[in-house]
Every structure is written in structure tokens, then in C-alpha cells.
Amino acid sequence: MANLMPKRRLENIGLGITGFCVALVALVVITLIFMVAQQGLTTFFVDGLNPIDFFFGQNWIPEQERYGALPMIVGSFAVTLLSTLFALPIAIGSAIFVVEVAPSFGRRVFQPFIELLVGIPSVVYGVLGLYVVNTFVKAIFGDAAPTGAGILSGSIVLAIMILPTITTLSMDALRAVPNQYREGSYALGCTRWQTVWHVVLKSALPSLMTAVILGMTRAFGETLAVQMVIGGVERSMPMGLLDPASTLTAALTAGLSNAVSGSVYYHALWSLGLILLVMSLVFIMIIHLIGRKGAKANG
Amino acid sequence: MASENSRALSLDEHVRRINSQDKVATGVLTVIVGLVMLLVVAIIAYILVRGAGRALTPGFLTNPYNDEAVPGIIYQLWDSFYMLIVTLVISVPISLGAAIFLVEYAPDNWVTSAAKTAIETLSSLPSIVVGMFGSLFFVVTLGWGISILAGACALTMFNIPILVRTIQQALEDVPRSQRDAALAMGLTRWETTINVLLPAAMPAIVTGIVLSAGRVFGEAAALIFTAGSAPARLNFASVNFLSPTNPFNIFRPACSLAVYIWRLTSEPTAGSTEIVWGTATVLLACVLLFNLLARLLGKLLSRRLTAE
Amino acid sequence: MSKFDLSRRQFIGALGATAAIAGLAACGNTGNTGTDTPSDSTEGTDTAALVGSISCSGATSFQPLVEKARDAFQDANPDVSVAISGGGSGQGLSQVAEGSVQIGRSDVFAEEKLEADQLEGLVDNQVCIVGMGPIVNAGVDVTDLTTDQLKGIFLGQITDWSEVGGTAGAIQVIQREAGSGTRATFEAAVLGGEVAPDSFRPVAEVDSSGTVVEQVAATAGSISYVAFNYMENDGIKALTVDGVEPTQENVESGDFMIWAYEHMYTREDEDESTAAVTKAFIEFMLSDDFAATVVEEGFIPMADMQVKKDADGNITAA
Numbered sequence: 001m002a003n004l005m006p007k008r009r010l011e012n013i014g015l016g017i018t019g020f021c022v023a024l025v026a027l028v029v030i031t032l033i034f035m036v037a038q039q040g041l042t043t044f045f046v047d048g049l050n051p052i053d054f055f056f057g058q059n060w061i062p063e064q065e066r067y068g069a070l071p072m073i074v075g076s077f078a079v080t081l082l083s084t085l086f087a088l089p090i091a092i093g094s095a096i097f098v099v100e101v102a103p104s105f106g107r108r109v110f111q112p113f114i115e116l117l118v119g120i121p122s123v124v125y126g127v128l129g130l131y132v133v134n135t136f137v138k139a140i141f142g143d144a145a146p147t148g149a150g151i152l153s154g155s156i157v158l159a160i161m162i163l164p165t166i167t168t169l170s171m172d173a174l175r176a177v178p179n180q181y182r183e184g185s186y187a188l189g190c191t192r193w194q195t196v197w198h199v200v201l202k203s204a205l206p207s208l209m210t211a212v213i214l215g216m217t218r219a220f221g222e223t224l225a226v227q228m229v230i231g232g233v234e235r236s237m238p239m240g241l242l243d244p245a246s247t248l249t250a251a252l253t254a255g256l257s258n259a260v261s262g263s264v265y266y267h268a269l270w271s272l273g274l275i276l277l278v279m280s281l282v283f284i285m286i287i288h289l290i291g292r293k294g295a296k297a298n299g
Numbered sequence: 300m301a302s303e304n305s306r307a308l309s310l311d312e313h314v315r316r317i318n319s320q321d322k323v324a325t326g327v328l329t330v331i332v333g334l335v336m337l338l339v340v341a342i343i344a345y346i347l348v349r350g351a352g353r354a355l356t357p358g359f360l361t362n363p364y365n366d367e368a369v370p371g372i373i374y375q376l377w378d379s380f381y382m383l384i385v386t387l388v389i390s391v392p393i394s395l396g397a398a399i400f401l402v403e404y405a406p407d408n409w410v411t412s413a414a415k416t417a418i419e420t421l422s423s424l425p426s427i428v429v430g431m432f433g434s435l436f437f438v439v440t441l442g443w444g445i446s447i448l449a450g451a452c453a454l455t456m457f458n459i460p461i462l463v464r465t466i467q468q469a470l471e472d473v474p475r476s477q478r479d480a481a482l483a484m485g486l487t488r489w490e491t492t493i494n495v496l497l498p499a500a501m502p503a504i505v506t507g508i509v510l511s512a513g514r515v516f517g518e519a520a521a522l523i524f525t526a527g528s529a530p531a532r533l534n535f536a537s538v539n540f541l542s543p544t545n546p547f548n549i550f551r552p553a554c555s556l557a558v559y560i561w562r563l564t565s566e567p568t569a570g571s572t573e574i575v576w577g578t579a580t581v582l583l584a585c586v587l588l589f590n591l592l593a594r595l596l597g598k599l600l601s602r603r604l605t606a607e
Numbered sequence: 608m609s610k611f612d613l614s615r616r617q618f619i620g621a622l623g624a625t626a627a628i629a630g631l632a633a634c635g636n637t638g639n640t641g642t643d644t645p646s647d648s649t650e651g652t653d654t655a656a657l658v659g660s661i662s663c664s665g666a667t668s669f670q671p672l673v674e675k676a677r678d679a680f681q682d683a684n685p686d687v688s689v690a691i692s693g694g695g696s697g698q699g700l701s702q703v704a705e706g707s708v709q710i711g712r713s714d715v716f717a718e719e720k721l722e723a724d725q726l727e728g729l730v731d732n733q734v735c736i737v738g739m740g741p742i743v744n745a746g747v748d749v750t751d752l753t754t755d756q757l758k759g760i761f762l763g764q765i766t767d768w769s770e771v772g773g774t775a776g777a778i779q780v781i782q783r784e785a786g787s788g789t790r791a792t793f794e795a796a797v798l799g800g801e802v803a804p805d806s807f808r809p810v811a812e813v814d815s816s817g818t819v820v821e822q823v824a825a826t827a828g829s830i831s832y833v834a835f836n837y838m839e840n841d842g843i844k845a846l847t848v849d850g851v852e853p854t855q856e857n858v859e860s861g862d863f864m865i866w867a868y869e870h871m872y873t874r875e876d877e878d879e880s881t882a883a884v885t886k887a888f889i890e891f892m893l894s895d896d897f898a899a900t901v902v903e904e905g906f907i908p909m910a911d912m913q914v915k916k917d918a919d920g921n922i923t924a925a
Contacts, residue, residue: 007487014489015404021396022414025459029417032424032432032456039435059805062785093331101325110332112590113339119586120342121517123560124579128342130564135825146779146810147826160338167335191321214423221425223520224561232784232812236805244811249427249520254814256431256524257667257695258786260720261439261705265786266697273428280423284416365678444707445664445692527692529670532678543660543690544681552662552692562693565815566667 033277040274043067043267054271060234060251062259067268071237073275075245078151078238079226080219083158084212087166091215092201092208095170100196106171117164126228129157134229137242145242149231152241157229158219166215173207174200206294210287217283221276223249248272346579353577360581364530364559370570372578374533377546378447378553379516379585382526385451385549386458386515391508393455394462401463402470403488403496422460426520429456434524448549450526454515461514465507469500506597513589517582519557527552528562556582657684659884664692665699665712666788668816668834669737669869672904673712673892679900680891687884696720696788703872704729709885711872714788716918728875733868734892736907738835739793740853740865741846744823747830749773751847754864757797760830763807768828781822781831782809789816792867793832795920832865836905855907861914861922868916869906 043049049067057068094114098106133156134148145152177200185195201208231244232254238245246254252272259266353359362371397418405411430453437449473496481491497504522528531553534544543551554562560578563571663673670693677689694702696713697720703711704725713720714737717729741757743749749771752760759765760778769775783790810826813819816833823829824842835853838845845853848863857863871892873885891897898908915925 010489011487014399014487014492018396018400018404021393022400024393025397025421025463026414026417028456029420031436032429033420035432035436036428060785061802061805063791064802090331090335093328094335097328097332101328110336113336115590116339116343116587119513119517119583119590120346121519121557121560121579121582121586123517123519123557123564124346124582127560127564127575127579128345130821132345138825143777146777146829147781147822149811149822160342163335191317193321193324194317196324217423221423221428223425223427227814228564228818231810232814233782233808233810234785234812236808243808246812249425252427252431253520253523254784254812255786256434256698257693258697258784258788260697260725261701262722262725263697263720270431273431276425276428280425280428281420284419284423287419365674439705439707442707444662445690445694524694524698527664527694528667529674529691529693531690532681532688543688552690562667564817566671566817571817 036270036273036277039267039270040277041271043264043271047264047267049264049268054268058237060246062255062265062268065264067264067271069248069268069272069275071234072246072248072251072272075151075230075238076220076247076249076279078241078245079154079158079230079247080216082151082155082241083162083219084166084216086155086159087163087215088212091163091166091211092170095167095174096196096201099171099174100192100200111168111171114164114167117160118168122161122222122225125157125161126225129153129225129229133157141242147231147244149229149244150242151230151238151245154226154230154245154247155241157225158222161222161225162215162218165218166211169211169214170204170208173204173211176207177204206290209290213283213287213290217280220279220283221249223253226250227253248276252276343583346576346583350573350576350578350580353573354580354584356577359577363532365532370574372556372559372574372581374530375554375556375559375578376581377533378526378531379555379557381546382447382451382454382522382553382555383512383516385447386454387508387512389451390455390458390462394459394466395504397459398463398466398470399492402467403492418460418463421456422464424456426457426518429453430521430524433521438525443550445525445527445552446550447526447553450522450553450555451549453521453525454518457518457521458511458515461511462507465511466500466504469503469507470496472503473499502597502600505600506593509589509593509596513586513593516555516585516589517557519555519561522555522558523561526555526558528554528558530554530559556585656686657884657887658686659881660688660690661709661881661884661888662690662692662707663710663712663871663888664694664702664708665710666696666714666869667693668714668788669712669735669904669906672735672869672901672906673871675900675904676888676892676897679897680888683891684887687887689884689888697786700872701725703874706874709873709877709881710888713870713872714867715791716868716870717872718918719791730873730875732871732873732889732893733909734871734889735869735901735909736858736866736912737792737869737905738853738855738858738863738866738907739789739832740835740838740848740863741830741832742820742823742838742843743846744827744829745842745844746827747773747776747844749846750844751850753849754797757848758799758801761794761798762801762803776828779826779829780809781819781826781829782812783816783819783831784812784814787814788867789832789834793865796865834905855902855911858907859911859913861924864922866907866916 044051054067054069056070058070059066059068060071098110133153137145137153138148181199181203182195185199226247227250230250232246232250233244234246234251252269255269259269356369358369359371361373362369363374364370433449433453437443437452438445443449477495481495531551532544533546535546537545539545540548556578560575563575674691677691681687696715699711700713700717700720702708717726752771756771766778767775768778811822813822816837819831819833820837820840820843823831851857851863853863858866871889901908913925914922916922
């Protein structure tokens with residue numbers, strides 16, 4: 001009996017230490033959410049900005065005290081959706097190739113290759129985008145895109161940046177499909193493509209959707225790279241894909257250094273941060289929903 | 300009879316069609332993969348072509364930024380690595396603890412799922428939001444000022460979700476039989492974790508840590524408002540740990556390689572474009588080195604462990 | 608080996624700091640790097656030389672100049688250190704107002720950014736002058752614009768180069784981001800209080816002078832404005848305004864109108880342990896020895912100015 005006590009104490013110590021770590025992380029996250037919400041809501045509750053004017057106002061002109069966030073909200077969603085649209089077929093296509101067609105090539109060559117893209121810092125993507133993508137867009141569209149900066153350029157750069165995220169997660173998703181499914185399909189005389197299309201992709205669908213959402217999360221939150229290529233025009237609504245625009249993150253980076261803490265402008269910027277925070281929570285919820293649905297579908 | 304004939308024919312046709320479909324699909328996929336590989340090669344080649352010359356110039360890696368002849372990046376290089384080490388020192392123990400809790404102890408209730416959601420939230424937060432939070436919480440509320448510590452804490456917030464996930468995965472991948480054997484021998488969960496699971500999972504954990512280091516190394520947006528963007532002036536002979544010139548002082552502002560690139564593109568001086576590409580090359584080389592190191596360490600450790 | 612010992616010490620320090628986050632409540636709002644450090648950096652000195660550490664944050668536009676000053680100042684005073692960080696004018700002003708740094712850099716008057724109660728106790732040290740002027744893409748064949756023409760362009764009323772005497776082609780306006788000090792100075796001098804209509808869209812709003820230069824150089828028919836020290840770049844061309852060249856002499860004489868002070872705000876009630884260092888550093892920035900560097904970096908020393916400007920933009924003879 002006496003021998004058991006220290007063991008139990010040891011167990012409690014272990015529980016205490018590890019539990020503390022988890023609690024610490026949770027505490028920091030809660031503090032973050034609380035602080036961003038507090039600062040972001042000050043705009044409406046203390047400074048008295050009308051939330052409707054804020055979310056649907058089409059002009060962000062701080063020097064005239066006009067804070068309409070719609071141009072940035074539209075910009076953020078536009079680049080996110082467009083970049084996902086660009087990256088998706090390429091990512092899923094390469095994932096299928098390296099999992100279904102050439103697995104050993106995939107593991108030995110392709111995976112390290114695509115992981116290189118993850119390693120490139122976003123500042124470097126920004127510099128590349130500025131010198132290469134914008135020049136390219138300008139050359140193609142001429143006067144319609146005088147600087148080349150705009151939603152299209154931002155989306156292209158983002159597409160390259162989220163490509164590795166979606167690709168590696170899709171590869172994992174496809175690899176997780178049990179081999180019996182494939183064997184069953186081949187045994188029925190299906191071709192490889194039929195197997196991929198009707199069996200593998202279908203059963204991996206929830207995980208693939210998760211991959212896509214995670215890619216979108218990254219695109220939505222990407223900051224410096226997109227800021228360097230999108231043009232940064234916040235004052236009114238973008239009219240087309242070649243029009244320079246701004247995103248929530250770009251507006252924050254540009255504005256945060258000019259705003260004095262405590263001013264309406266400063267709080268309005270935190271409100272933009274709050275939108276970003278809420279959006280990432282929404283993305284997580286979507287992933288949970290997909291996961292739950294997938295679990296149900298697979299029994 | 301006739302209908303059977305046509306059915307046979309259509310079946311034939313069908314087979315031909317699905318076969319050609321299969322070929323076309325394979326062809327398209329091959330092209331896509333080829334293009335992706337080409338893209339990666341092109342991006343890296345472009346950076347190297349523009350920056351390798353400068354990066355290999357003698358002095359670039361060892362001179363301070365204000366050297367007259369060859370302005371270098373030694374301070375930024377130091378700050379990047381130092382900030383990384385501080386980040387790892389903070390984030391590895393916390394992540395290790397959190398991962399062990401989630402794998403071994405976590406009761407199946409709302410507390411656990413809330414903790415999991417919190418970690419997930421961290422992983423999806425835009426870096427600028429972390430930077431904003433850091434600039435208010437670490438810098439102002441905790442009173443650390445623009446400092447390495449504030450920057451490292453902001454980086455920790457990125458690092459923790461990545462690390463927790465990889466460590467969790469590594470622990471779960473340890474064969475069930477090892478855990479059962481240890482528990483059957485009367486070891487507590489804690490002893491099992493420390494003496495059996497952790498050593499067995501170590502190769503995967505080390506690989507995960509080094510890989511995460513690569514990601515932290517290139518982060519800039521979260522650092523601009525927490526660690527600052529001005530290159531520190533360091534005195535490597537300094538023994539006063541509280542002086543802003545002491546390289547080890549965690550309460551001094553610092554400028555990492557990635558932030559330096561961002562700053563030089565924003566506020567260029569004469570000849571800074573070359574320095575930008577040179578620094579980008581060095582940054583890229585460091586990240587590649589981390590990837591390589593992660594693989595090597597993982598292999599080495601697992602070989603040593605299996606040999607024993 | 609000693610290196611490893613040091614890093615272990617830092618390790619312990621960082622662990623302590625981690626505990627501090629956990630404690631949360633334990634940390635008040637009182638501590639700050641600037642004033643924490645100096646008391647300890649006095650160890651080991653026995654001369655009457657200047658001792659202490661100060662922090663300086665804020666505007667990035669003249670940060671390289673301040674860094675040069677810091678380097679020379681620290682060479683002359685080895686026991687002094689000046690920690691410089693960026694953040695922008697807004698950050699610099701709010702941090703000096705709340706006392707978390709000793710010097711807050713700004714390229715606009717604090718009156719334009721801070722509330723009256725925050726201005727209390729702030730001292731305005733104008734350390735040098737920055738002149739700004741319009742630049743265009745090198746392909747634009749206009750060399751001079753009147754103030755009225757500039758105003759028309761930046762209000763979106765003049766949209767083609769042929770309207771101001773150049774070859775026909777769309778004028779592409781590149782702006783600095785809202786809140787930028789450079790933009791505030793330019794608009795105050797050129798727009799005369801008028802604001803562009805909501806429908807007017809520049810082709811880019813960029814957040815730094817360096818990017819402005821790059822974008823103007825790369826965009827045919829573009830126009831923007833930068834400080835003098837950015838004008839010597841390939842692919843861009845500086846314009847004269849009302850026939851006056853954007854030069855140091857013309858700013859000093861008051862002929863060239865687009866310029867602003869670079870401010871280093873300090874606090875009247877600064878802690879005694881750092882006040883001497885702060886004062887000496889600002890005196891060094893204004894010294895004759897440093898004036899050559901100021902000119903070298905493209906700024907204009909205070910000493911030579913024949914005119915002065917107040918916070919409301921009124922210009923008078925000095």
C-alpha cells in the first residue's frame with residue numbers, strides 16, 4: 001500500500017504538468033479572442049460607428065473618418081475563392097497522379113519538391129509576385145491593368161502559396177482510402193481512371209474538402225505577399241479582377257503603423273482583425289461539420 | 300440476336316472509350332505534375348539566379364548591415380536563429396505537455412474538445428492577427444516592449460498547433476503493444492509516457508520540431524509589430540545581459556531575415572535590391588537545410604533506436 | 608562552452624517569462640524595456656561618461672537616418688545604447704505618449720494624430736526637414752506641373768497627359784496609403800483642403816516610398832510623389848512644380864512648398880535615468896557634425912532653413 005502512494009502522486013504530477021500546458025494554450029487563445037473582440041467592438045459600442053455602415057459601407061477613407069469595410073471584405077473573399085479555384089484542379093490532379101499513378105515517385109521526389117514551396121517565406125512570394133506576376137499580368141492585359149496589381153495577381157500568387165497545403169493534404173486523403181476499395185474496383189474490370197473517379201475520390205471526399213478549406217484558410221489570412229501585389233486601394237469598391245483592391249490583412253498591415261492607439265481609426269482596424277478572427281472560426285466550424293458528416297457517411 | 304450483337308458492340312465501344320478516357324486522364328495528370336515541378340524549379344532557380352551571387356560574396360554572411368564595403372546580414376542571421384531558439388525553448392515543452400495530455404490523459408468531455416478547438420483556432424489564425432494581439436498583449440499589457448521575447452511568444456503561437464499535432468501523431472503511432480506491455484508491468488501512465496512512448500516517438504518528434512522551425516524561420520508579419528523591424532546593433536563581446544547590444548538579451552528589439560527583406564523592399568536604400576535577393580537566397584537555403592536536417596535526424600535517430 | 612552556458616541562462620529566463628504569461632495577473636502595466644535596462648547597464652563604468660539605454664520607435668521614413676545617428680552616437684558613447692524600432696508615426700506617437708519609449712518619431716505634427724489630453728507633456732524636437740516632390744514614369748514627356756495641375760490630377764479631374772502639355776495617354780495616379788505622413792504632407796501642400804470624390808480610384812495605394820518608386824518606374828504614364836532621397840532612381844523622373852526645382856536650396860529659401868519636419872517627440876517628465884541620454888542623442892542629431900550625414904541621406908538640416916511651418920501649415924520667415 002505504501003508503495004502505491006508515490007505512484008499515484010507521480011501520476012498526479014504528470015496530469016498536473018500536462019494539464020497545465022493545455023490550460024496555458026487555451027488561456028492564451030481565450031485572451032486573444034477576448035482582446036481582439038474587446039478592441040474590435042469598441043468601434044461600435046464606444047466610438048459609436050454604425051455596424052451596418054461599417055460592414056456595408058463602400059468607402060474606407062480614414063482621413064474623412066469614413067470606415068466602410070466592404071471593399072476589403074469583398075477583396076479578401078475574391079482572392080480566396082479565385083486562388084482556390086486556380087489551385088484546386090492542379091492540387092487534386094497532382095495528388096491523384098502521385099498517389100494512384102506513380103506512388104514511389106510521389107513519395108521520393110514529388111513530396112519533398114512540393115514541401116519546398118511551403119518553406120519559401122511569404123515575403124519572398126511577395127517579392128516574386130511584384131517582379132514576375134504583376135509584370136506578366138501587365139504584359140497580357142496592357143492598359144486594362146496599368147500596374148498589374150489587382151485581384152487577379154493577388155489570386156495567382158496566393159494560388160501558388162496554397163498549392164502545397166491543398167496538395168499534401170489531398171495526398172494524405174487519397175492515401176487513407178483503403179486499398180481494398182481499389183482492388184474491388186479493379187476486380188470489377190474498371191480502369192484506373194474509373195476507379196479514381198468513382199471510388200477513390202468519392203470515398204476521400206470529406207478529407208479532400210477539409211484540404212480545400214484549410215487552403216482557403218491560409219489564403220484568407222495570408223498577409224505580406226498579398227499586400228505587396230494587390231495594389232492596396234481601400235477607398236472604394238474594386239470593379240473587376242484587374243482592378244487594384246485591398247484585403248483585410250493588407251489593410252491591417254498598412255494601417256496599423258499609422259494609427260494611434262485609442263483612436264477611432266485604430267479601433268476600426270481591430271474590427272477588421274475581428275472579422276478575420278471570426279472568419280477563421282467559421283472555417284474551423286465548416287471543417288468540423290465536414291468531419292462529422294464524413295464520419296456519419298462512413299458509418 | 301440483333302440486340303445482343305449491338306450490346307456486344309456497344310460494350311466493345313464502351314471498353315475502348317473508358318480505356319482512352321483512362322489514357323487521356325493519365326496524360327493530363329502527368330502534364331499537371333510536370334507543370335508543378337517546373338513551377339517549383341522555376342521559382343527556386345529565379346531566386347538563386349538573382350541572389351546567389353550576393354549570398355556567396357565573402358563577407359555577406361559575416362558583416363554587419365552597416366559595413367561600408369559589403370553590407371552583410373550577420374545581425375539578422377543571429378536574430379533569426381536566436382529568436383527561433385527562444386521560440387523552441389518556449390514552445391517545445393508546452394507542446395509536448397499539451398500533446399501528452401491530449402493523447403494520454405484527456406478525459407472525453409467538453410474540456411478536452413474545447414482545448415482541441417483552441418489549438419485548432421491557433422493554427423488557422425492569420426499571422427497579422429497574432430501580430431496585432433502580440434503588439435497589444437506582450438508588448439504593452441505585459442510590458443515587454445518591442446522585444447525578442449514578445450516576438451518569440453508570437454512565433455510560439457504559430458508553432459504550438461503544428462508541434463502539438465505532430466507530437467500527438469508521433470505518440471499515437473507508437474505500437475499499442477508497447478504501451479500495453481508497459482502498463483501491464485505496473486508502470487503508471489506517466490512512467491509509460493516518459494520511459495516508453497517518448498523514446499519510441501522521438502525520431503518523429505525531432506523531425507516535426509525541425510520542420511516547424513523552418514516555418515517559424517520565414518515568418519514576418521507577426522514579428523513586425525512585436526520584435527520590431529530595425530536591425531539591432533550587436534556587440535558579441537558584451538557581457539551585460541541587459542544591454543540592447545547584447546546578442547543574448549531577450550528584451551531588446553530584433554530584426555529577423557524575413558522582416559529585413561520586407562523592410563528593405565519597403566524602404567530601399569542604394570543597392571538594397573541585391574541585398575534583398577541575397578537575403579532571400581540565404582533564407583531559402585536555411586529553410587532547405589532545416590528540411591534536410593529533419594529527414595537526416597529522423598533517419599539517424601530511428602536507426603539508433605532500432606539498433607539498441 | 609561559455610556560449611552554451613549563456614544560452615542556458617536565456618533558457619531559464621524564457622521559461623520564467625513563460626510562467627509570467629501563465630501568471631498573467633502578476634504582470635502589471637508598469638515595466639518596460641526602455642527603463643528596465645539602464646539601471647543595470649551602469650555596472651562597470653566609473654567615468655562621468657553618458658550611460659543608459661533608450662528606445663526610439665515610430666516613423667520608418669527617416670529611420671535609416673536615425674540608425675546612422677545611433678551608430679555614430681554609440682561609437683562616441685560606448686556605454687549608451689539606443690534601441691530603434693519602426694512601427695510608423697502612429698505607433699511612435701502613441702508609445703511616447705504612454706511612456707513606453709523615450710523617443711517617438713513622427714513625420715507629421717503630433718497635433719494631427721493625438722487627442723489634446725495625450726499631447727500633454729510631449730516635447731516636439733524637429734530634427735530635420737524632408738522635401739517631397741512629384742515623380743513620373745521616365746517615359747512621360749512632361750517636366751513641369753503647376754500646383755493647380757497637380758491638384759487636378761490628384762483630385763481625378765485631369766486624367767490625360769495631353770491636358771497638361773504632354774503626349775496623349777492616361778494618367779495613372781499612384782497614391783501612398785491613407786494615414787501616411789508623406790501623403791498628408793503632399794496633400795496639405797497641393798490639394799489645399801479639397802478631397803477627391805469617392806469615384807476617384809488611384810491605380811495603387813502603396814505603403815512605402817520604395818514601393819512607390821518601383822511602381823512608378825514600372826507603370827507607363829504614372830505619377831506619384833516621394834521624398835527627395837528617393838528621386839535618384841532609374842525609371843523615374845522628378846518634376847519641377849511651378850518651375851521650381853525640388854532641391855535642398857529651394858526648400859531652404861521657401862520657394863519649394865512641399866516639405867515637412869521630421870519630429871522626434873520626447874516627454875517632459877522623462878525618467879532621470881534616461882533623460883540625459885535622450886537629450887544628448889537629440890542634440891547629436893541636430894549637431895553640425897551630423898549635418899553632413901543628414902544631407903547625404905537626402906534630408907535637410909534644420910540650421911539652414913529660412914522659413915518655418917507651424918502645425919496648421921502656415922509658413923513664415925524663420
